[in-house]
Amino acid sequence: MASPAWHYVLKFIITGDAAVGKSSLLVRLTDQRFLANPDPTLGVEFGSKLITLPGPEATIVKLQCWDTAGTESFRSITRSYYRGAAGCLLVYDVTSRRSFDSVRTWLADVRAHADAHVSCILVGNKVDLVSGGEGQEPRERAVPTEVAEQFAKEEGLLFTEASARSGEGVEEAFVRAAQEVLGKVREGRFDDERSPGVKLSKPGAVPTETPKAPCCAT
Incomplete structure (x- = not known):
């Protein structure tokens, strides 16, 4: 029987205010390029990426990432895509206090x-x-790193800073969140069969990269 092309499929969502660079982060992860002038996300967009998590035994995970619109008019649509998500990137712009x-x-x-x-x-x-x-x-930094770190600590969140333009910290953000998810899987906090955000791979699965495409545009 063929070995699996990946060990787990994890559902991730990317959320935050409009214009903080959510779509650019996803394109940087999946296509290794910078989306200089992205159109506003209408509803939800999708992308996927295979990543290998470091450890004694390398674990290959397929991230299925839903990039959600940051405007109030799409809030009811985007909430439906949160259901069952195992990982989340909460994104803000370091030059915008309002987004933080x-x-x-x-x-x-x-x-x-x-x-x-x-x-x-x-x-x-x-x-x-x-x-x-x-x-x-x-531009002037509006959100000191220490302020964001403290908020993350108080809320039990992981934290990093990144640049979709340069790629700095982008894959690291997804990797760290995925590592924490798998830690919870191994502790039994996610059920492989009943948790929609975590799926154990089946032998013989073929790895494919799904292009980023609009979904639920209205």
């Missing part, structure tokens, strides 16, 4: 609708804007 302040509301939504054991990582995106570079004028 909104994280608390997004987190409440995730905890109300995703799996009870969902692993969340708080991601401060657009760190490249603070330092400038590539012809950009530096």
Whole structure:
């Protein structure tokens, strides 16, 4: 019997205010490129990626990532995609205090609708804007790293900062969240057969990369 191409399929969601770079983070992960001028997400978009988690025995996971719209008009649609999610990226823009302040509301939504054991990582995106570079004028940082770290600690979240433009910290964010999910799987907190956000691979599965495509646009 053929061995599985991956060991687990994990459902992830990416959420946060509009224009914080959620779509750009997903494209950086799946296509290794920067989405300079993305169109606003209408409803939900999807992408997938195979990643290998380090450890004594390398574990291959397939991340199925749902990039959700950050506007209130799509909130009822995006909430339906939270259901059963095992992992979540809560994204804000380090140059926008408002986007950081909104994280608390997004987190409440995730905890109300995703799996009870969902692993969340708080991601401060657009760190490249603070330092400038590539012809950009530096912007003032609105959210100190220490403030975000403290919030993450208080809420039991993982935390990192990233740049979808440069790729800094992007894969690390997904890897750290996936590692925490698998830790919970091994502790028995997720049920392989009943948790929709965690699926054990079946032998003979063929790895495919699903292109990012619009879903539920209205």
